[in-house]
Amino acid sequence: MSTQLHTPCDRGEATSRRGRAVAHPTWTVVATMLASSLAFIDGSVTNVALPTIGRDLGGGGADLSWTINAYLLPLAALLLLGGAAGDQFGRRRVLIGGIVLFALASVGCALAPGLLFLHLARAIQGIGAALLMPNSLGILGSSFEGEARGRAVGTWASAGAIASAIGPPVGGWLVEAVGWRAIFFLNLPVAAAAIAIALRYVEESAEGEGTLDWQxxxxxxxxxxxxxxxxxxxSTRHATTxxxxxxxxxxxxxxxxxxxxxxxxxxxxMMPLALFASRPFVGLTVMTLLLYGALGGLIVLLPYLLIVGGGYTPLQAGLALLPFSIVIGAASRLTGRLTGRVGPRLPLTIGPIITGLGFALMLRADPTHSYWSSILPGIAAIALGMAFAVAPLTTAVLSSVDDRHTGTASGFNSATARTGGLIATAFAAAVIARRGAGLIEAFHIAAIVAAALALISGLVAFATLKE
Structure with missing residues (x-):
């Protein structure tokens, strides 16, 4: 991984947006990657463990969906506050605080005696993630500029994809060999390394520049x-009560x-409405909500479909998702460079369209048939499309605001993405409640909806972004 970090962290190009050289550019990127990887690892691992958690602690489709949404809800709602807190108290300080809270909550998840306690610990994890996620990006946004920033963000996105790739198979193996509680201990060594590096090498930024909007x-x-x-x-009762x-x-x-x-x-x-005076910013917001809403539903439902509908083990389900993260991890840094040269409009139009075609291929998905012919083509296409969108979207959002609002902008973009996933997971409860042929049929309906959302998001990007 160290080879990947040399280019975006070249000392001659790693300057802050204030024109000051960053003392430790490589370690700055490493610290932000490790911190944000906590959220990526946790999300991917928990999805694979859902059926086992359901069998161990009990609960139906709604209870299992809340295992995901108890985390996503505070993450989506408080990301804006997390970005503003970084602007007010210093991004490094808030980043470290978020990592500590996330690690402590992970221990709570591992020791949870029941679903209620697990959901509470997951909510605290979400609060920690809401502090660390926007400030990891805010630190990158204030430490690099121009093409160097695009490459740094691309490397950050690539590391997140790698963490997501490692999470499902390792988590699946742990679920089988040790039990689902062990997956939450995965966060502890990553958190310890991130804190140590941030304390030693990351410079403080933006201290005293914002206010906290508790209301x-x-x-x-x-x-x-x-x-x-x-x-x-x-979604669980199939009726509007x-x-x-x-x-x-x-x-x-x-x-x-x-x-x-x-x-x-x-x-x-915490969300200045003046930001919405910009047509590109509005377009990026709508695109993020639609695209990540589509993706969030798939990430929750596909492992469940494979385990419950196809008899996959948690490890096999984790390995089944591996191509998705590998493709994004391999291509995100390249698309980050592409965005620096041609702008965000082209990749943010092409990427969601390819993603939509991948969701359409999921109409062939049948967990009782061959993985290679019914599942893999859709996963590969979705991953290729998302690789075009992840880094360019982040870079475009960070570039759309001034220095004072980089934390707020990154927080809002992440909040929008998590809100899309939150809504998708709420609807996914209707699919999780199904069994047998009904589960496959419901998954196909979800794939059609996801394909439409992804295609529309690409058209929104084309219509609202500049050349």
Missing amino acids: GAALATAALGSLTWALTLW APAWIGLGAGLAMFALFAWTERRLGERA
Whole structure:
């Protein structure tokens, strides 16, 4: 991996956006990669372990979906606050705090006696991830500029893909050999290394530049929680009950109140509405929501389909996902360079379209048939399309704001992506509740929806981004 880091961290090009040379460019990238890899590893590993957790702790489709959403909900709602906290208290300081909280919550997950305790620990993990994710990108955004920043972000995205690739097979092996609780201990050595490197080599940035919007954070969390609860209730019962309508209405009302509050606070808001005056920024936001919503549903449902519908072991299901992460990891750095040369519009249009075609290929998915002919073609196409989108999307978002808002912008983009996954997982509960042929049929319907969302996201990028 060290070979991959030399180019983006060349001392002559690794300058901050203030024009000051970064003292330890290589270690700065390493620290941010390790920190963000915590979130990537945890997400990919937990998906593979879902059926085993369900058998051990009990619970139906809604309970298992909340094992994912208990983590995604605070992550999506508080990423904005996490970015603003980095701007206020210093990105390195908040990054380290988030890593510590994430590690402690991982121990809680491993020791959980029941689903309620597990969901609580997962929620605390989400809070830790909301602190570390935007500040890992914020540190890169403030440490590099120009093409060097594009390559650094591409390397960061590549490392996340590698972490996601390692997570499912290693996690699947641990589930089989030791038990599902062992997967959460995977986070501890990574967290320790990230903290040590950040303390020694990463420079502090943005200290005292922002404010904390606790009112906005509370409203965003309550709105997302209410909406997610309503969607999960509807998807598991296959009916729009009165509680579901009440939850949906309350969520939308709180979203409206959140927008009003952010407008009133102006530049002191954790999500300054002035950012939406930019057409490209709006386009990137819509694209992120659609594309990552489509992807989030697949990442949760495919391992479940293979294990429950096809009799795969957790290790086999983890290995089945390996091509996805390998392709993204191999290509993300190249697409980061491409974006620096041709701009984001072309890769962010082509990538989602290819991804949509990959989802369409998932209509052939049948866990009882050959993996090589029914599953792998769709995974490969989705991975190729996402490789075109991951690094260029991140770079485009960071470039769309000034220095003061890099933490807020990266937090908002990550929050949008996680919100898409949150909503998709809520709907995925309807698929998880199925068995036999009904499970395969429901998965195919989800694949059609995902294909449409991905194709629309590519068209949005083409229509809103500049040449």
